[in-house]
Amino acid sequence: MDHEEAVKRLIIGGPVPIEAASHVEGCVSCREELAALHSTEALLKRAKPSIEPAQYHARPALEARPSRIRRRALAAAAAILLAGLVGGWSLGRMSGQQRTAAPSREVALAEVPWAPSSEDSTLSLLQSAYPVADRFSSVTTADTTSYMEPE
Amino acid sequence: MAEAPQEWLRRIQAGEPAAAERLMGEMFGPVRRYLEGMLRNPAQAEDLAQEAMVRLVEHASEFRGEASLRTYLFQIAHNLALNHISAAPTKREEYGSEAPLSKEDGRSGAFETLALEEERRRVRLALGCLPPRQRSVVILRAWEELSFKEIARVMGLAEGTAKAHYFFALKNMRRAMEAENGP
Ligand SMILES: [Zn+2]
Numbered sequence: 455m456d457h458e459e460a461v462k463r464l465i466i467g468g469p470v471p472i473e474a475a476s477h478v479e480g481c482v483s484c485r486e487e488l489a490a491l492h493s494t495e496a497l498l499k500r501a502k503p504s505i506e507p508a509q510y511h512a513r514p515a516l517e518a519r520p521s522r523i524r525r526r527a528l529a530a531a532a533a534i535l536l537a538g539l540v541g542g543w544s545l546g547r548m549s550g551q552q553r554t555a556a557p558s559r560e561v562a563l564a565e566v567p568w569a570p571s572s573e574d575s576t577l578s579l580l581q582s583a584y585p586v587a588d589r590f591s592s593v594t595t596a597d598t599t600s601y602m603e604p605e
Numbered sequence: 606m607a608e609a610p611q612e613w614l615r616r617i618q619a620g621e622p623a624a625a626e627r628l629m630g631e632m633f634g635p636v637r638r639y640l641e642g643m644l645r646n647p648a649q650a651e652d653l654a655q656e657a658m659v660r661l662v663e664h665a666s667e668f669r670g671e672a673s674l675r676t677y678l679f680q681i682a683h684n685l686a687l688n689h690i691s692a693a694p695t696k697r698e699e700y701g702s703e704a705p706l707s708k709e710d711g712r713s714g715a716f717e718t719l720a721l722e723e724e725r726r727r728v729r730l731a732l733g734c735l736p737p738r739q740r741s742v743v744i745l746r747a748w749e750e751l752s753f754k755e756i757a758r759v760m761g762l763a764e765g766t767a768k769a770h771y772f773f774a775l776k777n778m779r780r781a782m783e784a785e786n787g788p
Contacts, residue, residue, distance in 0.1 A: 465775065466753070466768040491772075494731075494779040495747065500721070501728035502748045503641070505634030 461487050465495075610674035614665035625662075632675065633658060635749055636682045642732060642744040643686040653689060657682040672758050679749070679759045683741055690737050730785060731778035738762075739774035746771055 455473045461484050463474035478484040616624035636657055641650035660681050661674075668677055732740055741760060745751045753771070757764040 462769070462772045465772050490779055491775045494775050494782070497724055497782075498728055498743060498747045498775075498778065501725040503638055505638060 457481065457484050457487070460484055461491065464488055465491055609670070610668065610677075611665075611670055613674065614662060614668060617662050618665055628661075629658065632661075632678055635675075636678055639679065639744055639749060640682055640686055642748065643737065643740060644689060645729070645733065649689065653682065653685045657685055660685075672755070676751070676755045676758055679745065679751070679755075680761075683759050686741070687737060727782050727785065728778075731781040734781040735774050735777055739770050739777065742767055742770040743774040743778070 455477050460474040460477040463470050464478060478488060613624060617628060633654060637650055637654040640653050641647055644650050657678060661678050738760065742756055745756045745759060751759065753764050753767045757767040760767060
């Protein structure tokens, strides 16, 4: 058994082969190496950062800042809502104008005066027009999974 | 966590705030500490820890119960950390900077000795010199006290490979600390 393998067997714990133990016992360089690595290990353990309780009790992750998932859910819900409203607007316009040429989707979106430009406006829009949006205020994954796109 | 993990996850998915709160209380801190050790960026660690918690619930149906919930959560966090590191490699000088890890506890605070602070600084510096997988193994082993079998599962490695990573990580850390001390 070589020096490195012998020291490794002693560092990783568990049953130590007799061959490794007897090598290290009789080898000065291995004993020094083993002592140095044990010292590094002890230093590492002493440096372990502790956990501040307030850190997580104060900020439940599932409802803290808007997560990517939450944004995805909002975007998906906004798209559904917007498509419905634009569709309704288009139909209304078509009937009002005696069915002239139907506006393209791009034109229709550009002409919607309240078209949401940010997540915040999307959220307020959802809150005013889409009852399910209220549920995001105490969002859990159970609330959002049904609106999520697959990964 | 005495209850079966699946039952626990089911309660969280059903929207029981108490279950989610308990999950956060028990798991968020360790996951955040692991990610902060991996990334050396508290804000990113916080974000990824939250992402890990959400994904745990999101992928609850994939949890088969062969491993503990804790191991499963670290597996998610580990994958997030590696993706993050490969997307934006951490600069060593940034990793080894003076930015502290999570705030320390009663062992420290007002009674924090300069010697302990110095030790922590040296450990941060040495951790920053490790390749990400070695860093992950030493943090999971020395700070989170996972067994090598659990670490192997978290990282998708053979147990022997996890042990070898740990051994070489300690050697590399020792070398880094010696190099810092000078000849
Ligand atoms: Zn030897």
